[in-house]
Ligand SMILES: O=P(O)(O)OC[C@H]1O[C@H](OP(=O)(O)OP(=O)(O)O)[C@H](O)[C@@H]1O
């Protein structure tokens with residue numbers, strides 16, 4: 001087991017029966033693991049000409065700021081409804097355990113900007129696809145997506161790849 005894998009805690013049946021919850025709070029409490037995760041999330045995209053990192057509320061924000069600084073990019077927040085003060089576009093999506101909505105400021109990404117999507121975890125990909133759709137509606141080129149954890153069997157990585165978006169995950173868990 002590597003340092004990152006050791007730093008993640010797994011909780012069975014949270015928040016609902018049958019879900020193996022991969023908890024990154026223990027990872028970010030560990031300074032070495034947190035720094036290593038941020039470095040590894042950014043490293044493959046150092047020369048990709050990324051102009052905006054699009055991070056997803058709430059856990060994506062923890063890593064998104066550090067990755068944006070590392071890449072010399074701006075940081076854009078995809079937020080839950082009622083949190084952004086200016087004009088937004090919004091999209092609803094399905095989660096592994098429920099339904100939600102994401103919003104983006106309409107002027108957060110300019111047409112043609114190269115975007116890296118960033119989140120702590122991808123499961124079904126509903127969240128990442130909703131953020132991608134919003135960014136593409138604003139004219140973004142969503143080049144790639146970077147995650148601390150992926151649960152490939154739930155299909156999210158494949159959904160992004162089918163849209164021609166390069167994917168990168170630091171840890172993959174099978175059997176979820
Ligand atoms: O690939 P998916 O099936 O869409 O699931 C992944 C999403 O679920 C979690 O967020 P959650 O909605 O629980 O919100 P949080 O970050 O505010 O805790 C996680 O941080 C991802 O954003």
Ligand SMILES: Nc1ncnc2[nH]cnc12
Pocket residue numbers: 019020021022023096121123176
């Ligand atoms: N299994 C899981 N663990 C942590 N966060 C999640 N978000 C969606 N599925 C999750």
